[in-house]
Amino acid sequence: MSSPADFAENETLRSIHHRHSIRMFTDQEVRDEDIRTILDAANCAPSAHNQQSWRFLILRDERKHALAELVSHRAVDFPRSASILMRMAARSIQGAPVVVAVANTGELIRNGAELFRVDGELAFDFFRTMEIQSSAAAVENLLLAATSLGIGSVWLGILFLMKREVLEFLGEPAGEFMAVVPLGYPAKTTEGPKKRPWETLVRTLK
Template sequence: MTTTPFFNNQTLETIYKRHSIRNFTDKQVAEADIRTILNAANMAPSAHNQQSWRFIVIKGEKKRELVELVNSKATEFPKSSSVLLRMASRSIASAPTIVAVVNTAALIKHGTKLFQIDRDQAFDFFRTMEIQSSAAAVQNLLLAATSLGLATVWLGILFLIKDEVLTLLGEPQGEFMAVIPIGYAAKESKGPEKRPLELIIKHYT
């Protein structure tokens, strides 16, 4: 188990405290907390400062529709991926609030005009930049939630049914980034062991 070093530094402590949680209690998340979390997500760096993300807050009937969609589409996939889709639908059902993050493609449009490079290269470049920017926003969101005592999990598996998910959320032109259940952990988790730095760092001195 990865041990949490004591830093006496709230940011580092929050980073170490965040673990993916897939089951939640019934306790609702305060609207003010959701706003705090989304403001933190919105503070992320973004390529060309395009801030080309959108956050969709999902509760109630729309959440139930999302659970149904994921369950019904899961039957169309081979067992290994269908199991993950069903797991995701259980996490969505269990969390009081869900946030979906969608890319708007604003960076792709503006950047391609501005940079005057080959069209395919520009598309590849700006799409990657947009995904990376939104990933930074998602990480801000996860850490802000953790700092408020909330639990989250980044659900990427819904990418497999992204067109249906985006249509359900009224964002058919968007690009799927993440669906994030947010709530209070039913059970705390220490998360999986992280690989030791020695295996992943290369030094040139």
């Protein structure tokens, strides 16, 4: 198994190890070419039945400011803890040169039964879960690709609490909210939070 020392030798492991959430950004633009590279990496993720039922929405300038406005405007309607996270999210969106939102199309939920039979109550749950898991893999690829290019990112999940408005805003009203990810160059050098050692999270079945 890998030990931390191996990270230095392997670029993929280095990106995985170095990725941590960045919430404040400099004004430096992210090149279109880098955005394309990042989205291509996201699109390489595994997806159930190779359905790729994710959509990536790119927001810059006015669209990005408008989303930040919407979020900070709605933040007051939520209990304090959520409200604080929403205001932080609005600041990250506002401060990032570019934002990528990820929405699920629901295609797998709609077409899943034609692809393979799962009956009854379990079907909706199964296809929806498969779709969410697929898109989560795409978001992680996106974060890792950004990291590998020196671009910071944070997965903003708190906007799920106002998902209908966000999806309307993104022009994906029939979709499912996955993530909003501000992208930009880190305003300061930070280390991510400490992780619980993986050894404490593993059990070998005997």
